[in-house]
Amino acid sequence: MTAGIPGGDASGASGESDGSDSASTGARHSRTRLAARDLSHGFGDGAVLDGVSLTVEPGEILAVVGPSGTGKTTLFRLLAMFERPDEGAVEVGGDDVWDLPEARRLAVRRRVGMAFQTRSLFSTTVEENVSYGLRVRRPWSVRVRDAVGGLFGRDEPADTVSDALRTVGMFDKVDRDAGSLSAGEAQRVAIARALAPDPDVLLLDEPTSNLDPRNTAAIESAMRAARDRGIAVALATHDMQQARRVSDRTAVILGGTCIESGPTDAVFESPDDDRVRQFVEGKLVY
Numbered sequence: 688m689t690a691g692i693p694g695g696d697a698s699g700a701s702g703e704s705d706g707s708d709s710a711s712t713g714a715r716h717s718r719t720r721l722a723a724r725d726l727s728h729g730f731g732d733g734a735v736l737d738g739v740s741l742t743v744e745p746g747e748i749l750a751v752v753g754p755s756g757t758g759k760t761t762l763f764r765l766l767a768m769f770e771r772p773d774e775g776a777v778e779v780g781g782d783d784v785w786d787l788p789e790a791r792r793l794a795v796r797r798r799v800g801m802a803f804q805t806r807s808l809f810s811t812t813v814e815e816n817v818s819y820g821l822r823v824r825r826p827w828s829v830r831v832r833d834a835v836g837g838l839f840g841r842d843e844p845a846d847t848v849s850d851a852l853r854t855v856g857m858f859d860k861v862d863r864d865a866g867s868l869s870a871g872e873a874q875r876v877a878i879a880r881a882l883a884p885d886p887d888v889l890l891l892d893e894p895t896s897n898l899d900p901r902n903t904a905a906i907e908s909a910m911r912a913a914r915d916r917g918i919a920v921a922l923a924t925h926d927m928q929q930a931r932r933v934s935d936r937t938a939v940i941l942g943g944t945c946i947e948s949g950p951t952d953a954v955f956e957s958p959d960d961d962r963v964r965q966f967v968e969g970k971l972v973y
C-alpha cells in the first residue's frame with residue numbers, strides 16, 4: 688500500500704510554485720477526490736452534458752456507464768481539465784480548478800493520470816514512454832544530472848517505471864519500440880505511463896474497447912491495483928459487465944444526465960430508475 692504521492696494535496700497546492708518539483712521532494716500527502724458539480728457542456732448549439740454531478744473518492748473505482756454518444760468522453764475530458772465546462776465546476780480537493788491561477792491548475796492537473804481511447808504513445812521505447820510523465824515533473828537540476836549520467840551508460844529503469852510496467856504486466860517489454868506493440872499492449876503501456884507518477888486520480892476512457900480477454904484482464908487488474916494504492920479511479924465504459932466486475936460505485940449517464948449513481952451492486956440489482964433497470968438488463972438498446 689502506498690500512503691500518498693509526492694507533491695501535496697489539492698487544498699495544500701496553494702503552497703506550491705507550479706508543482707514541477709513535486710516528484711523530487713519526497714513529501715507525502717493523503718490523496719484527494721475529484722468531483723463534477725452540476726457540469727453542463729455542449730458544442731455549438733448542441734448540449735451534451737446537462738447538470739452532471741459525481742465524485743470519485745480515493746481508493747475506489749467509479750464506473751461511468753451509458754450508451755455510445757451519451758457524453759462519457761465529453762465528461763472525462765472536462766474532468767481531465769482539457770477544457771473549461773460551459774457551466775458547473777470540476778473540483779479537486781474541494782477547489783474549483785478553473786478558479787485557480789493557471790500555475791496551480793497545472794499542478795493539480797499533474798496529479799490526474801489519464802489514458803483515453805486513442806493510441807497516444809510516443810515513437811520511442813516502452814521505458815521512455817512510461818518515464819515521460821516522471822521526467823516532466825522533475826526540476827531541471829535533476830533532469831540535467833540524469834541526462835549527464837545517461838552519457839556514461841544505460842541506467843536500469845527507475846523503480847517507479849518498473850513498478851508501473853509490472854502493474855500492467857508489460858515489464859518484459861520495457862525495451863520494445865512502442866510502435867511495435869499490439870493495440871492491447873499499447874493501451875497497457877499508456878496506463879503504466881499514467882500510473883508511474885503515482886497520481887491521485889486515474890481517468891480511463893473505454894480502456895478495453897476492442898481488446899481481447901487477456902489484455903482486458905491485465906487492465907482490469909491494473910485498475911484494482913491502482914485502487915488498492917488509494918488512487919481514485921474513474922472508468923468510462925459501455926461494457927456493463929466490466930462495470931459490474933471492477934467498480935465499487937456506478938454512475939449511469941443517459942442523454943447527458945446522470946440518472947442514477949450508487950454502489951455497483953445496488954445499481955445493478957435494485958436500480959431506482961426504470962431506464963437503468965432496462966439498461967442493465969440489456970433491454971434498452973440505442
Ligand SMILES: Nc1ncnc2c1ncn2[C@@H]1O[C@H](COP(=O)(O)OP(=O)(O)OP(=O)(O)O)[C@@H](O)[C@H]1O
Nearest residue numbers: 730735753754755756757758759760761762893925
Ligand atoms: N468536439 C466536438 N464537437 C462537436 N460535437 C462533439 C464533440 N465531442 C463530442 N461531440 C458530440 O457529443 C456527443 C457525446 O459524445 P461523447 O464522445 O462524449 O460520447 P460517449 O458517451 O463518450 O460515446 P462513445 O461511448 O461512443 O465514446 C456526441 O453526439 C458527439 O458527436
